[in-house]
Amino acid sequence: xxxxxxxxxxxxxxxxxxxxxxxxxxxxxxxxxxxxxxxxxxxxxxxxxxxxxxxxxxxxxxxxxxxxxxxxxxxxxxxxxxxxxxxxxxxxxxxxxxxxxxxxxxxxxxxxxxxxxxxxxxxxxxxxxxxxxxxxxxxxxxxxxxxxxxxxxxxxxxxxxxxxxxxxxxxxxxxxxxxx
Amino acid sequence: xxxxxxxxxxxxxxxxxxxxxxxxxxxxxxxxxxxxxxxxxxxxxxxxxxxxxxxxxxxxxxxxxxxxxxxxxxxxxxxxxxxxxxxxxxxxxxxxxxxxxxxxxxxxxxxxxxxxxxxxxxxxxxxxxxxxxxxxxxxxxxxxxxxxxxxxxxxxxxxxxxxxxxxxx
Numbered sequence: 001x002x003x004x005x006x007x008x009x010x011x012x013x014x015x016x017x018x019x020x021x022x023x024x025x026x027x028x029x030x031x032x033x034x035x036x037x038x039x040x041x042x043x044x045x046x047x048x049x050x051x052x053x054x055x056x057x058x059x060x061x062x063x064x065x066x067x068x069x070x071x072x073x074x075x076x077x078x079x080x081x082x083x084x085x086x087x088x089x090x091x092x093x094x095x096x097x098x099x100x101x102x103x104x105x106x107x108x109x110x111x112x113x114x115x116x117x118x119x120x121x122x123x124x125x126x127x128x129x130x131x132x133x134x135x136x137x138x139x140x141x142x143x144x145x146x147x148x149x150x151x152x153x154x155x156x157x158x159x160x161x162x163x164x165x166x167x168x169x170x171x172x173x174x175x176x177x178x179x180x
Numbered sequence: 181x182x183x184x185x186x187x188x189x190x191x192x193x194x195x196x197x198x199x200x201x202x203x204x205x206x207x208x209x210x211x212x213x214x215x216x217x218x219x220x221x222x223x224x225x226x227x228x229x230x231x232x233x234x235x236x237x238x239x240x241x242x243x244x245x246x247x248x249x250x251x252x253x254x255x256x257x258x259x260x261x262x263x264x265x266x267x268x269x270x271x272x273x274x275x276x277x278x279x280x281x282x283x284x285x286x287x288x289x290x291x292x293x294x295x296x297x298x299x300x301x302x303x304x305x306x307x308x309x310x311x312x313x314x315x316x317x318x319x320x321x322x323x324x325x326x327x328x329x330x331x332x333x334x335x336x337x338x339x340x341x342x343x344x345x346x347x348x349x
Binding site for chain 2: 004006009010013014017018019021022023025026029031034035038039042043046047058060061064065067068069072077078080081084120121122133136137140141142143146158161162164165166168169
């Protein structure tokens with residue numbers, strides 16, 4: 001693909017589009033936005049292919065990191081929009097916000113869904129570590145945002161994330177990616 | 181800061197860097213360190229694999245419609261073909277570039293005008309004060325422009341999403 005081979009892009013798309021869409025959908029909960037993430041991801045991969053260094057990791061990891069990054073950018077933009085709408089008090093915008101919120105399942109069922117989704121991967125982690133990883137992974141919340149959400153000190157949140165990721169890294173064999 | 185201590189501190193931040201939850205300044209510090217430290221570069225890659233591994237564990241949801249996927253694929257390949265032919269940036273891309281730097285251009289222009297004004301009318305008096313004030317103005321305008329760009333990007337995303345949801349648009 002670094003040589004400008006379109007068939008390589010086509011093959012990459014055929015192999016990974018569905019998985020990228022799944023990841024983006026889990027983060028954004030919106031099929032249209034997930035589709036946009038798919039397009040942005042493959043386009044960025046195409047444009048940045050020459051910078052990809054195979055010595056530094058698998059291509060699939062690189063692709064997934066691009067996709068997750070694009071999805072989180074959109075999620076954060078959406079949050080900024082909702083914050084802005086809420087502070088300006090514009091009725092029309094608030095209606096739009098309500099419409100967006102209506103598409104998202106209620107917080108409890110969404111939390112249960114997420115826990116189930118990563119149950120196998122996070123199996124064995126203490127519940128408090130699982131919780132912070134889920135918030136970081138799905139919502140891209142910063143340390144301080146997670147600390148606010150779960151009402152825990154910032155240092156505690158940092159430690160939990162670090163310990164959880166260290167444990168997951170040690171179990172990398174279990175998590176090793178499979179080609180589609 | 182002692183180099184060993186800084187290395188340890190930044191190494192502790194690697195998991196969060198891989199999850200992309202660091203503030204921008206923290207992330208840049210970590211990436212700069214990882215570029216110079218082979219051990220941290222390797223660890224960052226491994227944490228990246230953990231994050232990617234978690235992504236691959238997710239069960240399928242919101243299935244990509246095959247018809248829309250085919251359209252998307254064709255559009256991507258057409259764009260790639262155009263890109264390979266070395267198509268020059270279109271007016272939209274050129275506008276985006278100007279837009280991206282517009283805040284800094286305005287700030288630089290304003291600073292230049294004020295510097296010229298002060299050099300003519302007050303060559304010696306208040307020199308440092310004026311420089312400090314100008315620097316503060318430059319930074320403030322830069323931050324303001326950054327915030328406005330982020331807000332405009334969020335608005336564009338919402339408008340695009342609404343357009344997609346509106347039939348016959």
